[in-house]
Amino acid sequence: MKGLVDKPRRKTAPADGERYEDPSFSAAVIAWQKQHGRHKLPWQNTRDAYRVWLSEIMLQQTQVAAVIPYYQRFLARCPDVFSLAAAPSEDVMALWSGLGYYTRARNLHKCAQRVVSEYGGRFPDDPELLADLPGIGRSTAAAIAAFSYGRRAAILDGNVKRVFARVFGIDGYPGAKPIEDKLWLRAVALLPDEGIEAYTQGLMDLGATLCVRGTPSCKTCPLAGRCVALAQDRVSELPVSKPKKAVPERETVMLVVTQGSDVLLEQRPDSGIWGGLLSLPEIAAGDAGRFDAAVRTLVEPYGELEGCRKLQPFSHVFTHFKLHVAPFQVALKSRSQRIAQNALVWYPVERLADAPLPAPVKKLLLGVLRSDDLLAAV
Numbered sequence: 001m002k003g004l005v006d007k008p009r010r011k012t013a014p015a016d017g018e019r020y021e022d023p024s025f026s027a028a029v030i031a032w033q034k035q036h037g038r039h040k041l042p043w044q045n046t047r048d049a050y051r052v053w054l055s056e057i058m059l060q061q062t063q064v065a066a067v068i069p070y071y072q073r074f075l076a077r078c079p080d081v082f083s084l085a086a087a088p089s090e091d092v093m094a095l096w097s098g099l100g101y102y103t104r105a106r107n108l109h110k111c112a113q114r115v116v117s118e119y120g121g122r123f124p125d126d127p128e129l130l131a132d133l134p135g136i137g138r139s140t141a142a143a144i145a146a147f148s149y150g151r152r153a154a155i156l157d158g159n160v161k162r163v164f165a166r167v168f169g170i171d172g173y174p175g176a177k178p179i180e181d182k183l184w185l186r187a188v189a190l191l192p193d194e195g196i197e198a199y200t201q202g203l204m205d206l207g208a209t210l211c212v213r214g215t216p217s218c219k220t221c222p223l224a225g226r227c228v229a230l231a232q233d234r235v236s237e238l239p240v241s242k243p244k245k246a247v248p249e250r251e252t253v254m255l256v257v258t259q260g261s262d263v264l265l266e267q268r269p270d271s272g273i274w275g276g277l278l279s280l281p282e283i284a285a286g287d288a289g290r291f292d293a294a295v296r297t298l299v300e301p302y303g304e305l306e307g308c309r310k311l312q313p314f315s316h317v318f319t320h321f322k323l324h325v326a327p328f329q330v331a332l333k334s335r336s337q338r339i340a341q342n343a344l345v346w347y348p349v350e351r352l353a354d355a356p357l358p359a360p361v362k363k364l365l366l367g368v369l370r371s372d373d374l375l376a377a378v
Contacts, residue, residue, distance in 0.1 A: 019189075020185060020186045020189035020190060021189045021190070022189075022190060023192065023193075025190050025223075025226070026190055026191065026192035026195070026199050027192070028222045028223060029198075029199055029202040029203060029206065029222065029223070030192065030195045030198045030199050030202055031222070032202060032206070032222035033198045033199070033201055033202030033205055034198055036205075036220075037198075037201055037202055037205040038201070038205050038208075038209070041055075041064065041068075042055075042068060042071055042072060043055035043071065044201075047147075047148055047149075048148070049122070049123035049144060049148035049149070050080055050081045050084075050123065051075070052143070052144050052147045052148045053111075053123060053136075053144050053148075054071060054074060054075075054108075055067070055071055056140050056143050056144055057104055057107075057108055057111075057135055057136075057140070058070060058071055058074075058099065058104070060101070060104060060140065060157075061100075061101055061158075062099060062100065062101070064208065066099070067099075070095070070096070070098075070099050073095055074095055077091070077095055078092075078095075080121075081112050081115050081116060081121050081123075082116055082121055084108070084109065084112040085109075085112040085113040085115070085116040085117075087109070089106075089109055089276065090356055092105055092108065092109045093105055093106075093276050093277055093356035094354060094355060094356035096108075096356075097277065097355070097356045097357055097358070097359070097362065098359040098362070100359070102274060102275055102276060102277060102358075103135075103275065104135055105276070106270060106275065106276055107134040107135025108134075108135060110134040110135070111133045111134045111135050111136065114133055114134065115133065123144065123148065125145060125148070125149040125151060126145070126151075127141040127142050127144075127145045127151060127153045128141070130144055130145060138156070139154075139155045139156045139157050139160075140157075141153070142154055142155045142200075143155050143157075143200060143204075146196050146197055146200045147197055147200065147201075150196060150197065151196070152191055152192075152193075152196050153191075153196075154184070154187035154188045154190075154191055155187065155200055155203065155204075156180075156183055156184055156187045157204070157207075158207070159203070159204055159206070159207020159208055159211070160187065160203045160204070160207055161174040161180075161183055161239060162174075162207050162211055162213070162238075162239050163203060163206050163207050163211045163223070164183055164186060164187070165183075165229070165238045165239035165240070166211060166216075166227055166228070166229035166230070166234075166235060166238045166239070167223050167226060167227045167228065167229070168186065168228055169228025169229055169232065169234070169238070170182070170183070170238070170239070171238075171240060172240055173239070173240045173241070173242055173243065174239050174240070175242055206221070206222075206223070216235060218230050218235065247317075247320075247321060247322055248320070248321040248322070249321065249322045249323075249324060250321055250322070250323050250324065251285045251323075251324045251325075251326070252282045252283075252284070252285060252323065252324075252325055252326070253282060253283045253284070253285050253291070253294075253325075253326045253327070253328065254279075254280040254281070254282050254325050254326070254327045254328070254361070254364075255280055255281045255282070255283065255295065255298065255299070255327075255328055255329075255330050256280060256311065256327060256328065256329040256330065256364070256365065256368055256369070257281065257298075257299055257302070257330045257332065258329065258330070258331055258332070258349075258369065259302075259303055259331070259332040259333075259334070259335045259346075260335070261348060261349050261350065262335075262346040262347060262348055262349065263346070263347055263349055263352070263365065263369065264280075264281060264299075264302060264344055264345070264346055264347075265278045265279065265280065265281075265344070265345055265346075265347045265355075265357075266278065266279055266280065266281045266282075266343050266344050266345075267343035267345065268343075273318060273323075274358045274361075276356075277356050277357060277358055278345075278347065278355055278356050278357050279357065279358060279361050280327070280361055280364075280365075281298055281344060283295065283298060285326060295308060295328070295330060299330055299332065301336065302332065302335060302336055302344075303332035303333065303334050303335040303336050304332060304333040304334050305330070305331075305332060305333070306331040306332055306333040307330075307331050308328055308329065308330045308331075309328065309329050310326075310327075310328055311327040311328060311329055311364070311368060312327070313325060313326050313327070314327070314360060314364070316358075316360045325360075327364055327368075329368060349365075349369050352365050352366060352369070353366065
């Protein structure tokens with residue numbers, strides 16, 4: 001069948017003259033996975049590319065335990081690629097809310113729509129075509145192709161990089177392009193001729209259950225006998241950590257504007273943090289005079305201001321910066337008939353639990369608005 005014929009294995013040596021082929025490596029991984037690996041995860045034991053793809057996207061930068069309930073909710077609401085492609089974007093974001101890295105959710109929706117429009121609802125079996133779809137990189141494409149179609153393709157996620165760095169004693173930060181290029185050469189050269197599904201899953205399982213970051217279980221690792229890091233007592237040193245940079249810090253003020261049984265929410269733009277989600281209106285942090293004026297400017301078009309009280313501040317760490325949030329609850333005596341402008345909308349408090357909100361914002365709202373004890377206005 002077209003697209004299922006594997007390309008011949010690269011037999012030439014890498015540029016540095018070292019040969020990476022080693023059939024005994026893949027044989028050890030496969031044998032271990034069949035006996036000790038994970039076999040009962042919700043997305044295993046299926047060739048359904050939709051389910052495989054969904055799990056692989058969710059597992060990017062997220063632990064299995066956190067993914068499972070989201071995966072099950074997604075399947076209950078969107079059991080196939082057609083239903084996901086047709087779902088409203090706000091439903092997709094609500095299903096994803098709390099899982100983090102929200103660009104994945106937006107790309108998930110776009111990818112489903114492209115698979116339906118360009119491939120008739122069938123994910124392509126060619127890793128290169130898969131990698132061209134939104135949100136699917138080279139490693140994720142290889143995993144989808146391997147688990148769904150048995151394609152012989154190399155993965156290189158964070159877990160695999162850690163295994164390779166330790167087993168082969170690779171110095172340098174694995175995220176740096178020169179080091180990553182070498183790791184890709186090794187990943188391709190080590191591919192087995194048979195058993196690609198068990199091998200791919202085995203690499204994932206080793207990195208997730210034995211060769212972990214903190215305290216790896218070297219005594220039960222099937223690769224311990226060949227592990228350079230273990231032999232040289234460098235397990236704690238490898239892989240080399242990413243060079244540290246000062247984490248920028250930002251401040252903002254969030255307003256919990258309430259009137260009756262509704263709260264005023266704002267639709268965030270698709271780009272940027274929490275893209276596409278609902279969140280709270282924000283104003284710049286400043287002195288008391290400017291703060292009062294900013295609050296009145298924002299809320300007065302929507303009703304008569306009754307009072308304002310300070311809530312417990314909190315911080316949230318993103319990939320590239322730390323955000324410090326000073327929240328305030330603002331109560332309105334009455335609401336004007338003006339229609340919300342600039343993506344602001346009144347939202348029923350009773351529906352907040354299922355709303356497409358960032359996890360820290362949802363936690364704040366549910367904690368504040370479910371409480372019967374209101375502090376005096378300040």
